[in-house]
Amino acid sequence: EAQVTQNPRYLITVTGKKLTVTCSQNMNHEYMSWYRQDPGLGLRQIYYSMNVEVTDKGDVPEGYKVSRKEKRNFPLILESPSPNQTSLYFCASKWGQGGVNSPLHFGNGTRLTVT
Amino acid sequence: GENVEQHPSTLSVQEGDSAVIKCTYSDSASNYFPWYKQELGKRPQLIIDIRSNVGEKKDQRIAVTLNKTAKHFSLHITETQPEDSAVYFCAAPRGDMRFGAGTRLTVKP
Numbered sequence: 001e002a003q004v005t006q007n008p009r010y011l012i013t014v015t016g017k018k019l020t021v022t023c024s025q026n027m028n029h030e031y032m033s034w035y036r037q038d039p040g041l042g043l044r045q046i047y048y049s050m051n052v053e054v055t056d057k058g059d060v061p062e063g064y065k066v067s068r069k070e071k072r073n074f075p076l077i078l079e080s081p082s083p084n085q086t087s088l089y090f091c092a093s094k095w096g097q098g099g100v101n102s103p104l105h106f107g108n109g110t111r112l113t114v115t
Numbered sequence: 116g117e118n119v120e121q122h123p124s125t126l127s128v129q130e131g132d133s134a135v136i137k138c139t140y141s142d143s144a145s146n147y148f149p150w151y152k153q154e155l156g157k158r159p160q161l162i163i164d165i166r167s168n169v170g171e172k173k174d175q176r177i178a179v180t181l182n183k184t185a186k187h188f189s190l191h192i193t194e195t196q197p198e199d200s201a202v203y204f205c206a207a208p209r210g211d212m213r214f215g216a217g218t219r220l221t222v223k224p
Binding site for chain 2: 031033041042043045048056058059090092094101102103104106107108109
């Protein structure tokens with residue numbers, strides 16, 4: 001089954017403790033992206049990647065890191081989480097590199113709470 | 116990225132009425148316009164999209180219209196049902212994918 005898989009689905013952690021949210025897709029998509037969703041603020045893009053070893057900042061990259069060493073994986077890293085990073089996170093992927101538009105496929109989301 | 120403005124932010128209709136959500140964009144080179152629906156507690160999912168070579172696309176009770184001259188596109192839902200209650204997002208990407216702020220649609224039975 002074609003899908004985007006995020007793990008974990010729920011995560012509660014403490015301020016300053018490094019964490020990684022994994023994202024994997026099995027559709028051979030070039031483009032992958034991370035979003036955070038807060039009440040009343042819609043989907044805000046954190047980072048995106050047009051292809052392997054190519055990553056770019058979105059609208060809210062501060063406090064996050066990403067890497068794209070393999071086509072299928074795009075982990076989101078919080079080196080020192082803070083309470084303002086408590087949010088619902090979505091990973092997504094789509095076919096095509098820059099300039100080629102196609103539907104975005106979302107993972108099921110990761111609800112992160114930082115205390 | 117692309118600046119996309121979406122209106123209204125909330126919309127409440129009676130079951131059976133129509134609902135219209137509008138998005139405007141700034142980049143005249145945009146050529147693909149998707150709409151996503153996000154039900155409570157779930158991931159966004161594509162419900163309809165349109166490319167710039169057509170002005171309208173319809174799928175049962177859902178339609179999207181595009182006005183490239185005015186740089187806006189709209190989602191139309193006819194004969195609304197309670198299960199249409201959700202948050203709807205538009206986008207006007209060029210490679211990158213950023214979204215409008217979302218519209219919370221409530222369909223009252």
